[in-house]
Amino acid sequence: MSRASERAYAAIRAHVLSGSVAVGEQLTEDQLAQITGVSRTPVREAVRRLEDELLLVRSDTKRLFVADWSRDDIEEMFVLRQMLECHAAERAAKRLTREQIAALEALNRELTAAVEQSPPDVARFLEANRAFHEAIIDAAHSPRLGQLLARLVEAPVVLRTARTYSQDDLRQSARDHDELVAAFAARDGDWARAVMGSHLRRAFHTFARAVGPANDRDTTA
Amino acid sequence: MSRASERAYAAIRAHVLSGSVAVGEQLTEDQLAQITGVSRTPVREAVRRLEDELLLVRSDTKRLFVADWSRDDIEEMFVLRQMLECHAAERAAKRLTREQIAALEALNRELTAAVEQSPPDVARFLEANRAFHEAIIDAAHSPRLGQLLARLVEAPVVLRTARTYSQDDLRQSARDHDELVAAFAARDGDWARAVMGSHLRRAFHTFARAVGPANDRDTTA
DNA sequence: CGAGCACGATTTGTATACAATAATCACGCT
DNA sequence: AGCGTGATTATTGTATACAAATCGTGCTCG
Numbered sequence: 001m002s003r004a005s006e007r008a009y010a011a012i013r014a015h016v017l018s019g020s021v022a023v024g025e026q027l028t029e030d031q032l033a034q035i036t037g038v039s040r041t042p043v044r045e046a047v048r049r050l051e052d053e054l055l056l057v058r059s060d061t062k063r064l065f066v067a068d069w070s071r072d073d074i075e076e077m078f079v080l081r082q083m084l085e086c087h088a089a090e091r092a093a094k095r096l097t098r099e100q101i102a103a104l105e106a107l108n109r110e111l112t113a114a115v116e117q118s119p120p121d122v123a124r125f126l127e128a129n130r131a132f133h134e135a136i137i138d139a140a141h142s143p144r145l146g147q148l149l150a151r152l153v154e155a156p157v158v159l160r161t162a163r164t165y166s167q168d169d170l171r172q173s174a175r176d177h178d179e180l181v182a183a184f185a186a187r188d189g190d191w192a193r194a195v196m197g198s199h200l201r202r203a204f205h206t207f208a209r210a211v212g213p214a215n216d217r218d219t220t221a
Numbered sequence: 222m223s224r225a226s227e228r229a230y231a232a233i234r235a236h237v238l239s240g241s242v243a244v245g246e247q248l249t250e251d252q253l254a255q256i257t258g259v260s261r262t263p264v265r266e267a268v269r270r271l272e273d274e275l276l277l278v279r280s281d282t283k284r285l286f287v288a289d290w291s292r293d294d295i296e297e298m299f300v301l302r303q304m305l306e307c308h309a310a311e312r313a314a315k316r317l318t319r320e321q322i323a324a325l326e327a328l329n330r331e332l333t334a335a336v337e338q339s340p341p342d343v344a345r346f347l348e349a350n351r352a353f354h355e356a357i358i359d360a361a362h363s364p365r366l367g368q369l370l371a372r373l374v375e376a377p378v379v380l381r382t383a384r385t386y387s388q389d390d391l392r393q394s395a396r397d398h399d400e401l402v403a404a405f406a407a408r409d410g411d412w413a414r415a416v417m418g419s420h421l422r423r424a425f426h427t428f429a430r431a432v433g434p435a436n437d438r439d440t441t442a
Numbered sequence: 443c444g445a446g447c448a449c450g451a452t453t454t455g456t457a458t459a460c461a462a463t464a465a466t467c468a469c470g471c472t
Numbered sequence: 473a474g475c476g477t478g479a480t481t482a483t484t485g486t487a488t489a490c491a492a493a494t495c496g497t498g499c500t501c502g
Contacts, residue, residue, distance in 0.1 A: 002283075002455060002492095028483060039457045041262075044484090048269065054365070061464060062223075062484060076363050083304060142297050144275070148369050223463095223485055249453060260487045265454090282494060283454060 001049075005042035011035060012046055016055055016066050023068040027056070053151055071211050078204035081152045082197055084145060085133070089180065089196040090189040091140040100139055101184050107132045108177040115170040125170055132177055164210035172202065222270075226263035232256060233267055237276055237287050244289040248277070274372055292432050299425035302373045303418055305366060306354070310401065310417040311410035312361040321360055322405050328353045329398045336391040346391055353398055385431035393423065 001009065012032055015021065032043045047064065050056045057067045069077075096104075111128035114121045133153070137146050176199040183191035222230065233253055236242065254264045268285065271277045278288045290298075317325075332349035335342045354374070358367050397420040404412035 004456065030483080040484090041456055041458090045269070048266070052273070063464085064484090073365075076365055080305075080363075080365055080369065083308060084301075087304060142301075144294075144297055144301055144373070148301065148372070151369070152365070225486060251453075261454090262486055262488090266485095284494085285454090 001045070002042075004038040005045040008032070008036040008038050008042045009046035009049055011037075012043070012050060013055065016050075021066055023066050025066055027064045027066065029064070071208055074207060074211065075204060077152055078200060078207070081149065082200040082204075084149050084152070085137070085200060086193045086196045088137045088140040088142070088145055088149070089183075089192040091142065092136045093184050093187055093189040093192040095141055096139045096184050100135065101181060104132060104135055104177075104181050104184065107135065108174065108181060111177065112174045115167065115174055120165075120167050120170055122165060122170075125165075125173075129173065136180075165206065169206050173199070176202075222266070223263075225259040226266040229253070229257040229259050229263045230267035230270055232258075233264070233271060234276065237271075242287055244287050246287055248285045248287065250285070292429055295428060295432065296425060298373055299421060299428070302370065303421040303425075305370050305373070306358070306421060307414045307417045309358045309361040309363070309366055309370070310404075310413040312363060313357045314405050314408055314410040314413040316362055317360045317405050321356065322402060325353060325356055325398075325402050325405065328356065329395065329402060332398065333395045336388065336395055341386075341388050341391055343386060343391075346386075346394075350394065357401075386427065390427050394420070397423075 012035070015032075015035060021027070029040045029043050029047065032047065033040045036043060036046075047056060051058065054067055054069075057065055059065065107128055111125055111132065114124035114128060130153075137149055140146070176195060179195045180192060180199070183195055233256070236253075236256060242248070250261045250264050250268065253268065254261045257264060257267075268277060272279065275288055275290075278286055280286065328349055332346055332353065335345035335349060351374075358370055361367070397416060400416045401413060401420070404416055
């Protein structure tokens, strides 16, 4: 993606995630062009991408709105992410080099440091966490898998704010990561898959706590 | 997607799949604009979508080429598709209405008819097959799942030609579909998942036979 | 004779003007 | 007063012109 559309993408994304625009509120391409300082052409490209990531949606008549993620939407997303990322972990267990495993350990030291300072540095945590998961996905050597996950991972994780994580939540994440590294070191794909599964499922519940209770019907498999 | 970009999308797709352009050959947006009869603006939108579907790829320097799918690429795609579509089948088993199951039966009668005429009508088969799988995905009630699968399903299935299917292959597909319907009627998600798994894995092998032998290294999990 | 560089041609990226479509509002009719 | 209905405005879609980047080629200089 080239300079102007990249800028537009980042600016629009930041604008939406900052919360300065309510969910369900309409956006126009002109507005966004003004905000981002580029013309509508690259804005349209950026918007397309954000639609793909489901941060923005279009009405039946092509009008643009910021997406409203229900709890069920979030759960659906986590279920899919879990399915794909467990697969990635299993593959990664067979493919990670010693150097890559060492790099994961380093990332998790960074993450742990972010957790243990007081107060915990959530932004620093999130960045280390993102890098950790990304490294695993890369090591799975499955470009399409990476592409699919890219759509899923970023979108709502920040949307409903990350500020609801308790220090205990963060510590548990760090422990999960430690165990993942152990599974990788042992080259045990089943183990890695299992750890990743519980890791993400717990993340969902942590996340869901903040957004509200489940509906009583049709909440996934 | 609106009229011009839709036309461009369909035209470019058809042009690439017709085989009248070699894999690895460069395409320019101007060419495509001429072929499709619209301006570059909607062409660029269509191209973006086709890139997403991995029918087209861009070089590091943004030049546009028709993608070259290796056998490993195809296997990777089938592995992901199997993972997601098994999940869809399992969910669908719990959600399909009697009417929807009846509709699946009807689709499979159509598919069987296409297979049993002589010679088998492959195009008719493919259309019924597509509709059958789509109905299952819809019934899973997981819009993001549908979106992810949309990226995977269409791209290469036709690319390397469908003409390699033998009548036996087609008949086996029809039997798989019958069994899927039976699993749905029994509301047995495990059964549905298992049938879908073998159905798609066999499809991969049928497909792979045509494109060549596996590499001896790193051919997926 | 070959390597590197400069320049013209090609191709992609962006801005802008215009066209088509959808929403809003005012008005008149029943 | 309610409800179509048409004019007006707002918004998205498309075409085109221009800017930036990239490629190919031939020329110079070592």
